[in-house]
Amino acid sequence: MSTVSTQRVGRRAKGELARERLKNAAIAVLDRAGYHQLRIKDVTAEAGVAAGLFHHYYSDLRSLVEEILEEHIAKAEATEVIERDVSKGDWFNRLRSHYRFAVRNHAEHPGIMRCIHQFCADDPDFRKRWNASYYKRLELLVDVFPFVFPDSELSADEARLIVYGLSGIGQDLLREYYIERDSPLLALQLSEEELAEWLAVLQYRSLFACNPPKEQLRYASRILTIKRHSSSPEHSDQACKGDLA
Amino acid sequence: MSTVSTQRVGRRAKGELARERLKNAAIAVLDRAGYHQLRIKDVTAEAGVAAGLFHHYYSDLRSLVEEILEEHIAKAEATEVIERDVSKGDWFNRLRSHYRFAVRNHAEHPGIMRCIHQFCADDPDFRKRWNASYYKRLELLVDVFPFVFPDSELSADEARLIVYGLSGIGQDLLREYYIERDSPLLALQLSEEELAEWLAVLQYRSLFACNPPKEQLRYASRILTIKRHSSSPEHSDQACKGDLA
DNA sequence: ATTATTATTGAATTTGGATTCAAGATCAAT
DNA sequence: ATTGATCTTGAATCCAAATTCAATAATAAT
Known part of the structure; x- marks a missing residue:
């Protein structure tokens, strides 16, 4: 042809x-x-x-932009396979993989991510479309909740509350860092991998109330030095040892 | 007159x-x-x-809306005194107070909060103005970092990274909950106080890698039941006992 | 080579909404 | 009561940007 x-x-x-x-x-x-x-x-x-x-x-600008965003979402969904090579109980790497995905998106397509953000704030229909994609990733985490925490007394909605709440870790930060490029944090000169790791550590700590296993950390290990000076030394790192299901 | x-x-x-x-x-x-x-x-x-x-x-819409937002910010700054009756080392209550402020803002002025969000995404000058106000609150936390964690090896920028990252906890959630009113979480029917507490707990856990003191929790105590089933029982709650500086 | 189809141009028109303004209404001062 | 100031109206005007469209160019089919 x-x-x-x-x-x-x-x-x-x-x-x-x-x-x-x-x-x-x-x-x-x-x-x-x-x-x-x-x-x-x-x-x-x-x-x-x-x-x-x-x-x-x-026909108009909106439809062009919608096409762009739709393609972006579709492409991202096709290639994400976020949890691909994460072994079953390896939670820290699971979280880090999610952040790698988010960080990469912001770093490579700041204009598109900004636009997604603007559309979401303006257009309820698009927000639904985006949330469908975004929540799909979050629900991956919600779904395994009862499996990881069999003893927890949390309802499904409460698990969702936690996951949705924690998903905000770094959202604004990524925007300021990659889109507005106007954050005091730019001074840190973080690589994508570094940033993903830091954010994953923060999320991990909140989820498990302890640190991720030392040996997994390549950049953010200094965060392990955070200890309340009032509590006994070496309290939680040891207790939450290893990372296997 | x-x-x-x-x-x-x-x-x-x-x-x-x-x-x-x-x-x-x-x-x-x-x-x-x-x-x-x-x-x-x-x-x-x-x-x-x-x-x-x-x-x-x-003269135009923008100036009217700017006046509205400016007044809102000013009023909020005048009455916040967020850390007013929080005793010095009482970190959980400090975080909870910050969230009370954020939740109240969203619950009472959803239109204004939405508008702030839209302005920030569009207008670099306004974003600077808003961040000045927002970061002022965050820096309250950054500033006390070296005092709370004297042994930590974190640089000031790294402390800021942590605080800024954690500040995202609940941001999107509050928007979906109070502004768009379109979140699966609406099912939970949370009061403002409840929501603030949940979010504070999440932030506390990430910051200290342990749970806040049981007796402070009025609503979110079920989160304490989250335990990795692979680790030893009662690991971190005890270690990070009490909450005094 | 001729014809039909699609691609491309840019000037003319339309549109949605901001902005102006002349005229009338209201009020305080004298 | 008259005067001068401010408040209020709504139709007229203006404007930036979207949208149309007749004319032209490029390509494919016959």
Whole structure:
């Protein structure tokens, strides 16, 4: 059907290409300006096409942006497999994997993440769509709750309260760090892996009320030095030893 | 100067009154529609005045809304005194007080909190203004870090990383709960005090890697039943006993 | 080579809403 | 009671940006 040669491009393929160029242009503008300053003219200018062409491919800005976000979500969902190589009881690595995913998303697609955030605040329908994706990940954790804590007297909703509450750890921080790029924490010059680990440690501590196993930590081990000076030394690290189910 | 009687109202006072009515109308519309759907006509209609009157009192919507938010921030800062009756080493109550403040804000002024959120995502200047207020509270916690954890090897920035990371606990949750009113957690029917306590417990656990003292908990004590079934019983609760500096 | 289809342009029009303003109403001062 | 100031109205105007569309170019089918 469509020619693959460099010069000759089929009509249909050419159309698809222009469509794609508009999309990429929009992403570029989203990155530097955000959704609410986005104008059709910005997009077509960035793509180097006439203003009128926009409506040949999209009915309005919102539908273009929705397509971008939808694709992002779909792609992320396809490749996440967050808990892929995490062994069954290895909770610290499970949490760290979730954060790796979140951190990578923010670091690689700040414009898109910002836009998702703006859409969620504005548009109930989109918020539902996003939450469906986001909560799917959270529910992975909620689901294993009764298995990990068989003795706990928590209801399912209470488990959810905990997971949803803890999911906020680092959310704002990631935004300030990667999107606004305007946080005192930028001074720390953290790599993605480092940041993911720190946040995972914080989450782990809250979940289990103890530290993750020392040997798993590659960057954030200094957090283990946090001890109430009023309590007996070496209290909790030992008790919550190992990390196997 | 101005008459206090019910019927007769001075010229100046009448003006102030209309100004106030516009402001309250705007808050009402913010509550139900949010900043980005806010129109001057909506505000004047809600206030029951002609469209043109708006510009007699405000140059544009943004300045009106900024005034509303500025007043909110100022009032909140004036009355917060968050750590007022928290005794020096009583960390659990300190955290709980912070959450009481956050929860109350969301419960009482969902429209304004939503608007703050929207402004922060859009407007770098406002975000700075808000962060100045928000970080002021967080720095209360950062500042006492070296005092509470004298043996810790954390740098100031690392302490900040922890505090900022943990500050996210419950942020999204409060939005979904009080602003969007669309969270599976609504099923729990939590009172403000209950929610504040749950979130404080989560934060406390992450900070100290142990549970807060049982006797402080009025609602969330079931969280103490969370124990890794692989570890020895009663491990950390005892070690981190009491709560005095 | 001719014809039909799709892609692209940019000027003209439309739209949603902010902004202005002349005129009328209300009020305090004299 | 008259005057001058402020408050209020709503229709008229303005404006930025979206949207349309007739004309032209590029490509594919015959």
